[in-house]
Amino acid sequence: MNDLSCTATSNLAAFLEQAPWWAPLSAGQQARVLAETQVRRIATGGFVCRKGEAVSHWIGVIDGLVRLGTHSADGKIASLTGIPAGAWFGEGSLLKDEARRYDAIALRDSRVAYMPRAAFHALLGESIPFNRFLLGHLNERLGQFIGTLESQRLADPDVRVATCLAWLFQPNLYPATGAQLRITQEELGLLSGVSRQRVNKALKTLAADGLLRVNYGCVTILDLDRLRAFGS
DNA sequence: TCATTAAATTGTT
DNA sequence: AACAATTTAATGA
Numbered sequence: 001m002n003d004l005s006c007t008a009t010s011n012l013a014a015f016l017e018q019a020p021w022w023a024p025l026s027a028g029q030q031a032r033v034l035a036e037t038q039v040r041r042i043a044t045g046g047f048v049c050r051k052g053e054a055v056s057h058w059i060g061v062i063d064g065l066v067r068l069g070t071h072s073a074d075g076k077i078a079s080l081t082g083i084p085a086g087a088w089f090g091e092g093s094l095l096k097d098e099a100r101r102y103d104a105i106a107l108r109d110s111r112v113a114y115m116p117r118a119a120f121h122a123l124l125g126e127s128i129p130f131n132r133f134l135l136g137h138l139n140e141r142l143g144q145f146i147g148t149l150e151s152q153r154l155a156d157p158d159v160r161v162a163t164c165l166a167w168l169f170q171p172n173l174y175p176a177t178g179a180q181l182r183i184t185q186e187e188l189g190l191l192s193g194v195s196r197q198r199v200n201k202a203l204k205t206l207a208a209d210g211l212l213r214v215n216y217g218c219v220t221i222l223d224l225d226r227l228r229a230f231g232s
Numbered sequence: 233t234c235a236t237t238a239a240a241t242t243g244t245t
Numbered sequence: 246a247a248c249a250a251t252t253t254a255a256t257g258a
Contacts, residue, residue: 001251031244070243133243185241185242186241186242186244191244195246197243197244197245200242200243200244201243204243216240216241216242216251216252216253217240217241217242217253
C-alpha cells in the first residue's frame with residue numbers, strides 16, 4: 001500500500017533550502033540532514049504514518065496535502081488539522097518519545113520528507129535558530145487548537161471552514177507564491193469535517209464578505225486576518 | 233495551434 | 246446522495 005520508492009535528492013535540497021530553519025545551520029548540519037532525510041511518494045489515501053507506530057522521523061510535506069486525524073476501531077475518523085506543502089509535523093511525539101498518536105493520510109498524491117529522529121535531536125541540541133523555529137512552530141499550533149475548540153463550540157460550518165483555511169495558509173505566508181492554495185472543496189470538507197455542499201455554501205458566504213476568492217480548484221485569500229477572526 | 237473528448241470540480245436540488 | 250453545468254487536461258489532426 002505504501003510506496004516506499006525514493007526519489008532524486010535534488011528535489012529534497014530545494015525543499016530544505018526554503019525551510020526557515022535551514023539557512024542558519026552549519027554546513028556540516030546541512031550535509032547531515034540532506035544525507036539522512038528520505039523522500040517518499042504517498043498516493044492519495046495512503047498513510048504517511050500511522051497511529052501507534054514508533055516515532056522515528058520528523059516529517060515534512062514537500063508537495064501535496066496531508067490530513068492529521070485519529071481513527072477508532074470501527075473506522076470512524078476525526079480530522080484534527082491539515083498539513084499543506086512546506087510544513088512539518090510530528091515534533092511533539094519526537095520530543096516526548098512516545099508512540100505516534102495520530103494517523104497522517106495523504107489527501108492527494110504527495111511527496112513527503114522523513115528526517116530521522118537522530119538528526120532531529122542533533123539539531124535540537126546544537127542549533128539555537130532551530131530551537132527558535134520549533135518554539136514558534138509549537139506556539140502556532142497551540143493557537144490553532146485553541147481556535148478549534150472555539151469553532152467547535154460554535155459549530156457554525158462557516159466558521160469551521162474559515163478557521164480551517166486560515167490554518168492552511170499560515171505556513172504558506174512566507175513563500176512569495178501569493179495567497180493562493182490549490183485545494184478542492186471536497187478536500188476542504190474532509191479537513192473541516194463539513195460536507196462538500198456545505199463547504200460550497202460557506203465559501204460563497206466568505207467570498208461575499210470579501211475575505212477570499214473562489215476559483216476552479218483553488219482558493220485565494222484576500223484578508224487572512226479577518227478570516228482568522230471570522231465569527232468572533 | 234485548434235477541435236474534440238474525457239475527467240475533475242463545482243453548483244444546485 | 247444524485248444530477249447537471251462548468252473547467253481543466255489530454256489527445257490527435
